[in-house]
Amino acid sequence: MRRALSLALLCSALIGAETKKCTGTLYLTIDTGSMSQAERIRSILKKHNVKATFFVAQERTVNEDKTLDAAWAPYWKGLVADGHSFGSHTFRHGKLTGDTPDGHIKYLVNGKTELLTKATFCEELRRSDTRFAELTGRKLDGFWRAPGGHTTPKAIEYAASCGYKHVDWAPAGFLGDELSSQKYPNAVLLKRALANLKAGDIMMMHLGIWSRKDPWAPELEPLLTGLEAKGFCFAGIGAKYGR
Helix, strand or coil, X not given: CHHHHHHHHHHHHHHHHHHCCCCEEEEEEEECCCCCCHHHHHHHHHHHCCCCEEEXXXXXXXXXXXXXXXXXXXXXXXHHHHCCEEEECCCCCCEEEEECCCCCEEEEECCEEEEECHHHXXXXXXXXXXXXXXXXXXXXXXXXXXXXXXXXHHHHHHHHHCCCEECCCCHHHEXXXXXXXXXXXXXXXXXXXXXXXXXXXXXXXXXXXXXXXXXXXXXXXXXXXHHHHCCEEECCHHHHHCC
C-alpha cells in the first residue's frame, strides 16, 4: 500500500512539474521614474516570484528627493535581496539626440546640450553604477538603457567599449504606462499586452510616471497572472544575452 501511495505521489508531482513547464520566457524591465509605484511593484513581483531588471538613474521622485539618494537605499537593497538584476539608465536621465561628425554624442540635460566624448559618456553610465554600489554594496550588471530608448550609433559603440550592452524593448513589450490614461485606460493596455506578448519579448514599464493620471502599476498583478496562465516564465535580462 505504501509503495503504491509513493508511486501515486511521485506521478502526481511529475504531472505537476510538467504542467508548470514554461512555454516561453519573458523579460520584464523597469525604469526608475517618479517612484510613486515602487513599493507596489516590488510587492507584486515578490508575490509572483518574478525576477525583473531595473534600469536606474538619478531622477526626481514624489518624495521630493532623487532615486539614488540615501533615503532610497533600503528600497534598492531590498530589490537586490529579492534577486533582481540592474542596469544603468544614465545618471542624469538626459536625452541622446545625435552624434557629431567628430564623434561626440549630443546629450540634452535640463534644456542644454552637452557634447560627450567616449570617456565622458562612459562616466555618465558609470555614475549610476558607482552610486548604486555605494547604496547597496552591489555593482550594476553590464547593461544600460537610454532614456526614452533614444540611442545613437556612437552611444551604442562607446557604451559597449566600457562594458555596457544596450537593452531596448519589443513593440509588444511597451506596456504603455507613460501614455495618457484617458486615451489608453489600464484595461486597454492590459488586454493588448496579454494578447500580443510572445516568448522572448522584453517588456518595459516604470516605477512611476508623473504624467499618467491612473497609474498602470496595479495592472501588473493581473498581467503577471494572465501571462503565467499562458505558461510564460520570467527572467532577468542577463539570461537572454547569456551573461
